[in-house]
Amino acid sequence: MTDYLDVDARPILRAGGEPFSVIMAAVGGLQQGQGLRLYAPFKPVPLFTVMADKGFAHSASELEGGEWEVLFTPVGAEPETTSIVASNSPFVPWPEPVVELDNRDLDPPEPMVRILAAAEKLGPGETLTSLLRREPVFLFPQLEKRGFRWLGGFRPDGATYELTVRAPL
Amino acid sequence: MIGGSISRWTMTYFAAALTWLLVALALMVAGIGHPAADLAAPDTLVLVHVVCIGWLSIAMCGALFQFVPVLVAQPLFCERWALPALVLLTAGLVSLLAGFMALGARLPSAPWLLPLGAVLLVVGFGLVVVDLGLTAWRRPTGPARFVLVGLASLCATAAFGAVFAFALAGWAGRMGDAVLARGIPLHAVAGLGGWLTLTAMGVSYRLLSMFMLAPDVEDRKSRLTLAAGALAIAATVGGGAIAIGFQLGLNTVLSIAALFGLACAALYGRDIAAIFRSRKRRHLELNMRMAMLSFASLAATGLLGIVLVSTRTLPLYLGAFAFLVAFGWLSGLVLAKLYKIVAFLTWLETYGPVMGRAPTPRVQDLVAESRASKWFTIYYVSVWMGTLALLAAEPGAFRMAAAAMTVGVVGIVREIVRIRRLEDVASPLRLPAGAVAPHLLFAKT
Numbered sequence: 001m002t003d004y005l006d007v008d009a010r011p012i013l014r015a016g017g018e019p020f021s022v023i024m025a026a027v028g029g030l031q032q033g034q035g036l037r038l039y040a041p042f043k044p045v046p047l048f049t050v051m052a053d054k055g056f057a058h059s060a061s062e063l064e065g066g067e068w069e070v071l072f073t074p075v076g077a078e079p080e081t082t083s084i085v086a087s088n089s090p091f092v093p094w095p096e097p098v099v100e101l102d103n104r105d106l107d108p109p110e111p112m113v114r115i116l117a118a119a120e121k122l123g124p125g126e127t128l129t130s131l132l133r134r135e136p137v138f139l140f141p142q143l144e145k146r147g148f149r150w151l152g153g154f155r156p157d158g159a160t161y162e163l164t165v166r167a168p169l
Numbered sequence: 170m171i172g173g174s175i176s177r178w179t180m181t182y183f184a185a186a187l188t189w190l191l192v193a194l195a196l197m198v199a200g201i202g203h204p205a206a207d208l209a210a211p212d213t214l215v216l217v218h219v220v221c222i223g224w225l226s227i228a229m230c231g232a233l234f235q236f237v238p239v240l241v242a243q244p245l246f247c248e249r250w251a252l253p254a255l256v257l258l259t260a261g262l263v264s265l266l267a268g269f270m271a272l273g274a275r276l277p278s279a280p281w282l283l284p285l286g287a288v289l290l291v292v293g294f295g296l297v298v299v300d301l302g303l304t305a306w307r308r309p310t311g312p313a314r315f316v317l318v319g320l321a322s323l324c325a326t327a328a329f330g331a332v333f334a335f336a337l338a339g340w341a342g343r344m345g346d347a348v349l350a351r352g353i354p355l356h357a358v359a360g361l362g363g364w365l366t367l368t369a370m371g372v373s374y375r376l377l378s379m380f381m382l383a384p385d386v387e388d389r390k391s392r393l394t395l396a397a398g399a400l401a402i403a404a405t406v407g408g409g410a411i412a413i414g415f416q417l418g419l420n421t422v423l424s425i426a427a428l429f430g431l432a433c434a435a436l437y438g439r440d441i442a443a444i445f446r447s448r449k450r451r452h453l454e455l456n457m458r459m460a461m462l463s464f465a466s467l468a469a470t471g472l473l474g475i476v477l478v479s480t481r482t483l484p485l486y487l488g489a490f491a492f493l494v495a496f497g498w499l500s501g502l503v504l505a506k507l508y509k510i511v512a513f514l515t516w517l518e519t520y521g522p523v524m525g526r527a528p529t530p531r532v533q534d535l536v537a538e539s540r541a542s543k544w545f546t547i548y549y550v551s552v553w554m555g556t557l558a559l560l561a562a563e564p565g566a567f568r569m570a571a572a573a574m575t576v577g578v579v580g581i582v583r584e585i586v587r588i589r590r591l592e593d594v595a596s597p598l599r600l601p602a603g604a605v606a607p608h609l610l611f612a613k614t
Contacts, residue, residue: 116525138239145522
């Protein structure tokens with residue numbers, strides 16, 4: 001059984017803080033074979049790539065109220081030695097959105113069409129936000145193919161999904 | 170990648186399944202299998218397995234390869250197993266059917282055909298169960314739980330079927346013969362009830378709320394529905410196996426299972442009604458209106474079951490009952506949802522890459538609902554006529570109903586091919602720069 005070190009990013013993020021350095025410090029201090037259990041108020045999708053580069057597989061499970069528990073398990077691969085530059089940090093504050101869409105009452109798949117159309121008009125590094133009724137699972141591969149990054153999660157009411165999309169730099 | 174990508178072989182599964190459906194209809198029109206033949210006759214076994222494995226199970230597997238990753242927002246455990254699984258299932262089914270035909274002296278005797286078919290089917294379904302099961306297990310919430318129970322039922326169905334196949338070949342010993350003699354109802358309930366019905370219910374929860382903009386059914390409620398269904402299957406399979414082992418009657422076991430099954434259908438009706446009531450989208454698309462006819466058929470199945478049991482005529486009319494389950498409820502729902510799923514996946518495959526960069530058609534622009542609704546109406550009306558013909562023991566009328574069903578299905582298949590070929594999309598929008606026309610039988614992405 002893998003032993004996990006717990007990191008709870010929820011209070012840091014709630015206080016408007018930046019947990020990336022705390023997480024990376026915790027990763028740096030892990031014993032050989034030890035994993036990391038992260039609690040976050042949303043699914044920290046961009047962190048998955050960062051951790052995969054460091055040789056960790058992830059499994060995310062949703063908790064009550066839209067919060068997430070993510071297990072990062074070492075997969076025995078050689079960890080990446082290059083340091084993660086700050087601009088790649090998933091928790092460096094993204095710029096304020098230049099577009100805000102409320103797509104909650106649109107018929108599917110209209111929200112996806114509108115988000116992609118708006119995303120195409122973003123300048124490098126700019127962001128847009130959208131409110132949705134459900135997790136836009138079919139949108140993610142399209143964003144990924146175009147080099148966009150996103151953060152998303154349900155609000156505490158569980159009925160509104162908030163998505164932020166950032167254009168490539 | 171999060172599980173919203175297009176499953177490469179889903180269209181291939183759908184095409185194979187629809188081909189088997191046409192084979193089944195041809196058999197019924199020709200009067201091969203029930204009701205012309207006895208319920209346990211080899212010809213009936215051919216027809217039943219063409220319908221349940223070839224048409225319903227293969228269509229369901231194709232849909233699940235696409236939708237289980239969406240249900241759990243995780244990629245499929247192994248993409249590469251989908252095609253070998255289809256090849257194994259097809260080869261296994263062909264061998265099984267040849268075995269039944271040999272049993273009925275339509276082919277030279279070859280006792281090894283049935284066990285060979287069983288082994289191929291077990292390996293094929295095994296790949297499906299492991300692949301989908303491990304995917305669903307990563308986030309077993311809501312509808313994914315129905316899929317897990319459905320897959321467990323599929324394992325039970327296949328296990329019974331394999332024992333039967335070996336017993337028919339004379340290779341299963343006394344215990345195998347005992348299971349063959351009395352286990353057929355258990356095999357049928359686990360397959361039609363557990364695997365096909367519970368899985369269809371689970372997937373429909375998500376599809377209905379997604380396409381009608383309704384909140385998901387409360388977890389507590391859908392859990393209760395699933396519990397009733399799972400208890401029905403567990404009572405049938407577990408209780409039935411014990412009853413056979415101790416040489417006891419199956420009536421008590423099947424009565425308990427029937428009560429749980431009715432409770433499950435009633436709770437499902439309540440959940441579906443709640444989705445329809447709370448929907449934001451008032452206008453119902455064709456696939457939704459047609460799905461309602463299949464829900465009505467499920468309700469009619471429940472009523473018919475109650476009437477047949479209370480008048481002690483179930484054994485006499487089992488064919489009519491099973492026909493309504495297979496064609497009114499399951500096939501009706503699968504056809505209605507195929508119509509929507511094919512349009513949505515084709516739209517996503519063709520226009521996803523250029524969306525936001527060029528004007529693209531809407532999903533609704535790929536379909537011609539007024540034309541398609543005619544074929545669906547013919548299909549449902551002829552299914553209900555076919556059920557009445559079976560209840561009235563009128564084989565001639567039943568064959569006419571089957572012919573009318575064939576007309577409806579051929580029409581629906583034609584609509585699906587037209588969707589895949591983008592034939593109903595107005596030409597300036599059909600292929601914007603950068604978009605690639607989809608292949609009829611598989612996804613290019």
